[in-house]
Structure formats: structure tokens, C-alpha cells
Amino acid sequence: MSMSPDIALRTAGLTKHYGDFPALVELDLEVTMGEVYGFLGPNGSGKTTMIRTVLDEIRPTAGRAWILGMDSHEQSVDIRRHIGYVPGDLALYPNLTGHDTLTFFANLRGGVDETYVGELAERLDADLSRKIGDLSTGNRQKVGLIQAFMNRPRVLIMDEPSTGLDPLVQREFQTMLREVAADGRSVFLSSHTLSEVQRVADRVGIIRRGHLVAVEYLDELRTKAMRRVDLEFDSPVEASVLEAVEGVRDVTCDNHRATLSFNGKMAVLLAAVAERYDVVDINTREADLEEIFLTYYRDDATPV
Amino acid sequence: MLATLFTKAVRDRWLGMTIATSVLALFMLYAMAVYRDIDLSIYTDMPDGIKELMGIPEGADAASLSYNVLLSFAGALTLAGMAISMGSAAIAGEERNGTIGLLLANPKSRTDVLVAKTASMVALTAAATMVLWGAGHVVPVILDVDIGNTHVGAMMLHLGINALFYGFMAMAIGAWTGKRTLSSGITTGIMIISYFAVGLLPLIEGLADAAKVFPWYYFLGSDPLVNGIDGGHLAVLVLGCGLFAVVALLGLNRRDLRGQSIGVTLLDRLRTNPTTRRVFDRLAGSTRVSRLWIKATSEHQGLLTVTSLTMFGMMGVLMGPMYSAIEENIADLADDFPEAILAIAGGGDLATPEGFYQVETFSLMAPIAIMIVTIVIGARALAGEEANRTIGLLLANPIKRSTVVAEQALAMVVYAAVVGVATFAGVALGSVISGLDMSIGNIAATSLLVTLLGLVFGALALALSAATGRVRIAVYGTIGAALTSHLFNSFFPLSDSLAGYARWTPNHYYLSSDPLVNGMHWGHAALLAGLTALLVTAAIALFDRRDLRQQ
Numbered sequence: 001m002s003m004s005p006d007i008a009l010r011t012a013g014l015t016k017h018y019g020d021f022p023a024l025v026e027l028d029l030e031v032t033m034g035e036v037y038g039f040l041g042p043n044g045s046g047k048t049t050m051i052r053t054v055l056d057e058i059r060p061t062a063g064r065a066w067i068l069g070m071d072s073h074e075q076s077v078d079i080r081r082h083i084g085y086v087p088g089d090l091a092l093y094p095n096l097t098g099h100d101t102l103t104f105f106a107n108l109r110g111g112v113d114e115t116y117v118g119e120l121a122e123r124l125d126a127d128l129s130r131k132i133g134d135l136s137t138g139n140r141q142k143v144g145l146i147q148a149f150m151n152r153p154r155v156l157i158m159d160e161p162s163t164g165l166d167p168l169v170q171r172e173f174q175t176m177l178r179e180v181a182a183d184g185r186s187v188f189l190s191s192h193t194l195s196e197v198q199r200v201a202d203r204v205g206i207i208r209r210g211h212l213v214a215v216e217y218l219d220e221l222r223t224k225a226m227r228r229v230d231l232e233f234d235s236p237v238e239a240s241v242l243e244a245v246e247g248v249r250d251v252t253c254d255n256h257r258a259t260l261s262f263n264g265k266m267a268v269l270l271a272a273v274a275e276r277y278d279v280v281d282i283n284t285r286e287a288d289l290e291e292i293f294l295t296y297y298r299d300d301a302t303p304v
Numbered sequence: 305m306l307a308t309l310f311t312k313a314v315r316d317r318w319l320g321m322t323i324a325t326s327v328l329a330l331f332m333l334y335a336m337a338v339y340r341d342i343d344l345s346i347y348t349d350m351p352d353g354i355k356e357l358m359g360i361p362e363g364a365d366a367a368s369l370s371y372n373v374l375l376s377f378a379g380a381l382t383l384a385g386m387a388i389s390m391g392s393a394a395i396a397g398e399e400r401n402g403t404i405g406l407l408l409a410n411p412k413s414r415t416d417v418l419v420a421k422t423a424s425m426v427a428l429t430a431a432a433t434m435v436l437w438g439a440g441h442v443v444p445v446i447l448d449v450d451i452g453n454t455h456v457g458a459m460m461l462h463l464g465i466n467a468l469f470y471g472f473m474a475m476a477i478g479a480w481t482g483k484r485t486l487s488s489g490i491t492t493g494i495m496i497i498s499y500f501a502v503g504l505l506p507l508i509e510g511l512a513d514a515a516k517v518f519p520w521y522y523f524l525g526s527d528p529l530v531n532g533i534d535g536g537h538l539a540v541l542v543l544g545c546g547l548f549a550v551v552a553l554l555g556l557n558r559r560d561l562r563g564q565s566i567g568v569t570l571l572d573r574l575r576t577n578p579t580t581r582r583v584f585d586r587l588a589g590s591t592r593v594s595r596l597w598i599k600a601t602s603e604h605q606g607l608l609t610v611t612s613l614t615m616f617g618m619m620g621v622l623m624g625p626m627y628s629a630i631e632e633n634i635a636d637l638a639d640d641f642p643e644a645i646l647a648i649a650g651g652g653d654l655a656t657p658e659g660f661y662q663v664e665t666f667s668l669m670a671p672i673a674i675m676i677v678t679i680v681i682g683a684r685a686l687a688g689e690e691a692n693r694t695i696g697l698l699l700a701n702p703i704k705r706s707t708v709v710a711e712q713a714l715a716m717v718v719y720a721a722v723v724g725v726a727t728f729a730g731v732a733l734g735s736v737i738s739g740l741d742m743s744i745g746n747i748a749a750t751s752l753l754v755t756l757l758g759l760v761f762g763a764l765a766l767a768l769s770a771a772t773g774r775v776r777i778a779v780y781g782t783i784g785a786a787l788t789s790h791l792f793n794s795f796f797p798l799s800d801s802l803a804g805y806a807r808w809t810p811n812h813y814y815l816s817s818d819p820l821v822n823g824m825h826w827g828h829a830a831l832l833a834g835l836t837a838l839l840v841t842a843a844i845a846l847f848d849r850r851d852l853r854q855q
Contacts, residue, residue: 100589108698
């Protein structure tokens with residue numbers, strides 16, 4: 001199958017069942033080079049299953065996946081020359097030091113620049129001389145991050161990578177992710193931490209119960225997505241009038257005042273309202289990602 | 305919580321216990337069926353002294369012989385082994401898993417936890433003993449065999465308390481040190497040394513009483529199958545249990561609990577010492593992680609060292625002087641020994657040094673030693689990485705799954721070879737220093753054959769590990785297969801109608817050609833090597849086609 005060279009990761013109808021349980025259902029997604037793709041979903045929604053499937057750890061029940069145009073199963077060894085990976089719930093060999101661990105993976109991978117490893121360790125403030133078994137969760141995670149970055153992979157696949165990192169290191173790590181994207185490479189970042197995705201991702205895909213329910217550019221999401229609108233009128237207002245306007249939901253009326261969520265062009269809303277009432281005051285604000293996310297999550301699954 | 309902690313400990317272990325006791329019961333059925341059908345005059349005609357030595361009651365019959373062969377060795381070691389496993393894991397296992405902190409965050413004292421764990425160990429051992437006791441009564445009824453004057457109940461009581469003795473010993477060491485491997489290793493070592501000492505010391509003039517120092521004496525020394533319960537001997541074992549319980553209690557309450565941190569090894573010290581740093585940093589650091597198989601080889605250094613030293617020292621070198629010491633006695637005995645008995649004991653003629661080494665070292669201990677390392681490596685190779693959740697990251701590197709299996713298999717070959725060479729070197733040295741004049745070439749041939757036999761079962765463990773991703777299935781499945789192979793190969797030749805079937809067991813191709821006397825049988829070696837290659841190939845195919853387990 002021919003594919004555009006700027007596609008980092010692509011899945012087509014990717015489905016994985018564990019027995020009768022559908023962990024992943026006909027997932028179609030595309031990550032382009034040069035972007036950080038946030039993969040957002042609550043616990044148990046299928047994020048890790050998706051990652052393990054595209055890495056050929058487990059085999060799809062149906063559908064296929066490609067990384068850098070290569071088939072995830074047939075060419076899995078070739079793929080792994082070009083990726084960096086941080087598994088969720090990272091486990092390393094406890095009896096090796098951080099340095100030994102990185103040397104081990106560098107030997108398996110080839111083409112790792114030792115000075116770059118040193119730079120990464122310094123940026124993340126990692127102690128590589130101690131045994132993994134003696135490190136705290138956060139310090140162990142740093143070793144996992146370095147091994148993912150150290151061969152300058154074209155695609156970074158990260159499953160909840162910020163686990164255990166303190167805020168300063170988290171900030172540095174996010175800068176590193178942006179640098180990867182700026183370099184024309186790409187990051188697939190699975191997370192349930194909205195603030196992190198909000199800070200680093202260009203695009204976000206939302207998964208729940210194995211279904212990809214939405215894919216949005218973060219910029220668009222912010223602008224077009226829901227706004228909270230407070231309106232004040234010169235006379236008492238009826239909710240039904242407001243609810244009739246397309247894109248309006250969650251209306252609460254209190255005599256002269258109304259509060260609602262609105263997803264659409266503001267001019268349409270104002271025109272509709274002005275037909276019946278005189279607007280005295282108006283106040284709108286952007287809903288943050290969390291509200292958007294919760295809205296998607298609260299609704300019943302309607303796959304797009 | 306005490307009740308739930310007890311129930312959880314029982315729940316974690318009952319399946320393994322049930323399988324082991326069921327297998328033992330089945331073998332009892334099988335052994336008794338074989339003994340029922342062969343001419344027992346070979347036993348009844350033996351001199352009284354030998355009968356006593358072998359624990360055969362007056363008027364030896366099918367029942368007592370099968371009880372004897374199954375309970376005094378396989379049954380006793382199995383039950384004691386499981387008690388050791390439970391005892392050493394009681395506290396130290398929770399520390400190693402990092403669960404002890406959460407466990408003790410509940411409003412229960414360390415003593416409470418220890419009591420609950422002890423109760424589960426005692427209950428499970430008692431249950432297993434009861435099942436065996438039941439089998440000991442049911443089997444003769446099924447086969448219509450008269451059990452005569454044998455004291456099955458007494459034997460079982462001795463067996464159960466003997467197992468608990470080692471369980472408590474392991475618990476005491478584990479509770480005191482927090483090190484699980486250390487406690488099970490030391491206890492198993494003491495048990496095995498004790499087993500051999502009680503078997504061999506009485507054969508040396510003037511040293512018979514020395515056997516009383518070893519705990520195994522208080523299990524079998526009074527011959528409970530013939531003489532019934534020996535209250536004094538049982539009291540010694542029970543007292544030991546009590547003593548160990550107190551040690552465990554004091555030890556656990558006085559020390560800091562261990563986290564999951566890794567201990568400092570000798571290599572670590574050499575790595576940090578400025579004068580030795582360069583060499584050892586290379587050895588323990590960069591060299592160790594340079595290849596997958598080298599890293600795999602470094603994983604179980606402790607086990608390899610202990611096993612190799614045991615085979616070299618105790619089972620190799622030491623047996624030479626031992627033979628010299630008891631040569632005369634054993635020659636007298638051997639003259640009276642019917643051939644058939646020797647066939648069961650391992651096929652050697654005890655009156656020759658070759659026969660002695662075959663019975664003591666090669667027939668049982670050498671295969672067990674090599675299988676310990678090959679099965680551990682084979683079972684943990686893939687399933688262990690899955691259990692530790694490191695397999696995903698390992699396979700995110702550009703290496704094929706087949707390469708991972710092949711490199712782990714290579715590490716297994718290295719381990720088997722080290723123990724094989726240690727065995728060879730020990731026996732050869734033992735022979736030379738005692739002037740036994742055994743053929744060095746034949747010792748090498750036998751060592752090579754036992755190494756290959758160990759590899760067959762290691763490769764089976766690897767295949768099971770590759771197919772299921774579960775360490776327990778790989779370990780228990782392989783042990784079951786090895787035990788079956790050993791017993792079938794020992795018993796089939798006793799029955800004319802079954803003798804031909806022995807060649808369907810891998811064990812047949814190890815000693816049937818009598819390599820210690822006749823030298824190398826290349827055909828048998830090739831067959832064992834071929835079987836190993838076949839199983840490794842199967843492991844590669846099986847591992848390639850399945851989903852990796854997440855935990």
C-alpha cells in the first residue's frame with residue numbers, strides 16, 4: 001500500500017478483541033510527521049491496547065496499522081529501527097544500573113550517540129550510576145525516557161510518559177517533545193492528563209471504550225469549540241426560545257438572566273435572540289479542554 | 305484480616321500442592337501395579353541387613369515397596385520442597401514483591417502476619433499429607449494388593465512433620481534476613497546434604513552415629529513404615545519447628561523491612577573500587593549488556609555457582625574418598641545384591657567405582673542439577689520477561705522474536721555446559737585423587753550425555769514458556785514430564801511386557817548404553833541433541849504467533 005511519506009502512523013479499521021471484549025473497535029487514525037498527537041482517554045479506554053497492537057506486541061483481530069509506511073506486523077523489525085517507545089507502567093531490569101540499561105538497549109538498537117545520551121541525562125537530571133531497583137519511580141521513568149529519545153527516533157510512541165516526574169522535569173520533557181516535532185519528527189502521546197496534552201499536542205484524538213470519538217486540532221478545538229455565554233435581558237426570558245437556536249445546550253434561565261453553552265457562530269445566536277428580546281449585557285468565555293473532554297465522555301458513545 | 309491473609313496464602317498455593325500430590329498418588333498407583341506384576345522373590349530373598357538398609361519390611365510386598373520408593377524419596381522431597389517454598393516466601397516473598405508495606409499498613413502486627421502465613425503452610429502441608437495417606441489406603445484396594453504390616457499412617461506423619469521442619473527453617477531464615485532466595489537456597493542445601501549423609505554415613509565404619517546430627521535421620525532413621533511412629537524422633541523434629549518459629553518471630557520483629565532495592569554484590573564492590581574499576585566495569589557493565597545472550601547468562605549467577613560447586617565438590621570430588629572409605633563394606637553388600645535391585649537404584653554395580661558414581665552422582669543428582677539451571681532459564685527466558693513486564697520494551701528494539709528465543713536458548717546451553725563441565729571435573733578429580741582409575745573419557749562422555757538430557761527438558765520449559773507466557777506452567781509442566789520420564793524409564797524395564805517402552809523416554813538415551821563403562825554412544829547423544837533442537841524450533845514458532853502477555 002502506497003502512503004504519503006509524511007504519515008508517521010496510520011491505522012485502518014484496527015480492531016482488537018480480548019475474548020468477547022472489544023478493547024479496540026475499527027480505529028482509523030493518522031499521525032503526520034512534525035506533529036505531537038495527543039491520544040486522550042480515560043483509564044481502560046483502549047489506549048495501551050492500541051499502542052501494543054501497532055508495536056506488534058499483540059496482533060489485531062481485524063484491520064491493519066502502518067508506521068512510516070511500513071506494515072506493523074510484516075515489517076515490525078524495520079519499524080523498530082526508527083521508533084522510540086516508553087511503555088505505560090514502565091518496567092526495567094532492576095539489577096542493571098541506568099547506564100548499563102541504556103548501553104544494553106543501545107547495543108540492541110545500534111547508532112546511538114553516547115554524548116547525546118549524556119546530554120539527555122543532564123536535561124532530565126537523571127542519575128545513571130545507580131541500579132534501577134534502587135531508583136524511585138520518577139528516576140526510573142527518566143531512564144525510560146532517555147532510552148526512548150537516545151537514537152533520535154523518527155516516531156516517538158509514549159504511553160503515559162510523565163508518570164512520577166516532578167513538575168520541573170515534566171516541563172523539560174514537554175520542551176523536548178516540542179523539539180522533536182519542530183525537527184520534523186513526530187510524537188504519539190497517550191495520556192489521561194489533559195493539561196499535559198493541552199500544553200504540547202498539536203492534535204488530539206479522544207478514545208473511549210475502544211472507539212475513536214473525536215479528532216481535533218487543538219487550535220480549532222479552542223476557537224470553534226464550546227463557549228460559555230452569559231446573557232442579560234431587559235425582560236424575563238424563556239428557556240425554550242434559547243434552546244431552539246442551533247448549537248445551544250445546557251440552558252439555565254433565572255428571570256432576566258440566562259447561561260448557556262454554545263457551539264457555533266456568535267452572530268447567529270445574537271440575531272436569533274435579538275428577534276424576541278433586547279440584550280442588555282453579554283459575557284462569553286472559552287470552555288477549557290477539560291470541559292470539552294468531559295462533554296465527550298459524558299455522552300453515550302457515538303463514534304465519528 | 306488474619307482470616308483473609310490465611311485464605312489468600314492458601315489460595316495462592318493450593319493448586320500447585322494439589323497437582324503435586326495428585327501426581328504422587330498416580331505414581332503410587334503405577335508403582336504398585338508394576339510391583340504387583342513382577343516376581344518379588346528378588347526382594348524377599350535378600351539378606352536381612354540389606355532389607356533394613358533399604359527400608360523394606362519383613363515379608364516385602366508390592367505395597368511396602370511402592371510406599372518406600374515413592375514416599376521416602378520423591379514424596380518427601382516434593383512435600384519438603386513445597387514447604388520450603390512457602391516458608392521462604394512467607395515474609396521475604398512479600399518484601400521482594402514490594403507488597404509488605406501495604407500489608408503492614410493495615411492494623412495488624414508483624415507477628416499477626418507471620419502467624420497467618422505459618423498457619424497456611426501447616427494447613428497445606430497437612431492437607432497434602434492427608435491426601436497421600438488416603439491414596440496410600442485407596443490404591444491397594446483398587447489394585448487388590450495386601451498392605452500387610454506396613455504402617456502407612458506412621459510414615460505419613462513422619463513425612464508431613466519432616467516437610468514442616470524444612471518449611472519452618474526456611475521461614476526462620478527468610479524472616480530474619482528478608483532474602484527469599486537465600487533462605488530457600490540454604491534450606492534446600494541442608495536438606496540435600498542431610499539426605500545423602502543419612503544414606504551414606506552408616507556405611508562407613510564408626511561414623512554411623514554421625515548421621516544423627518542430620519535432620520533427615522529423624523524422618524527415616526527409625527524406619528516408620530516398618531516400625532510405626534517413633535515419638536522421640538518426631539519430638540526432635542517438632543522441637544526444631546518450634547525453635548525456628550521463635551527465631552522467625554524474633555528476627556522479623558527486630559529488623560527493618562526491606563524495600564525492593566537490590567543488594568550489593570561482590571561485583572558491585574569491585575566495580576566501585578578504584579583499583580579494580582576498569583576491569584570489572586567492563587565485565588559487569590559493558591560486556592554484560594553487549595549481547596542479549598550474555599545478559600541472559602548473567603541473570604542467574606548465584607544459582608549457577610551453587611549448582612556447579614555442589615556438583616563439583618559434593619557430588620564429584622567428595623564421592624571418590626567416600627567410595628574408598630566404604631569400598632569393602634559395599635563390596636560385601638553388593639555380592640548379595642540381586643541385579644534387579646541395582647537396576648532400580650540407577651543401574652550401576654555398586655562394587656565398582658563406576659557403579660558407585662553412577663548410583664550416587666549420575667543417575668539422579670546430575671540430571672537434577674542440570675535440569676535446575678536449564679528449566680529456570682528456559683521457563684524464565686520469555687515468560688519471566690513477560691511477568692516482569694520488560695518484554696514490551698525489549699521487543700520495541702529492532703530484533704526479531706526468533707532472535708530473542710534463540711539467544712535465550714544459547715544462554716541455556718552455556719548454563720548446562722558449565723554444570724556439565726563442573727560435574728566432569730569433580731568426578732574426574734575425585735577418581736584421580738582416590739586412585740579409582742576410572743576412564744576420564746568415559747566420565748566426559750557421561751557428563752556430555754547428562755548435559756544433553758538436561759537440555760532436552762530445558763528446551764521443553766522454553767517451549768512451554770514461549771507457548772503460554774506463564775512461568776508456573778513452564779516449570780511445573782517440565783518437572784512433571786521429567787519425573788514421568790525418569791520413573792517410566794526406571795520401572796518399565798522391570799516388567800517384561802513394558803520393557804520395550806522405556807525407549808520412548810528421553811532418560812533412556814542417557815544411561816542405557818552404560819557410558820561410564822562403555823564410553824560415548826554418539827547415536828544417543830545425537831538423538832538428545834536433535835530433540836533439543838526440535839523443541840527450541842517449536843519454541844520459536846510458538847512465540848512468534850501469539851500475543852505477548854501484559855503481566
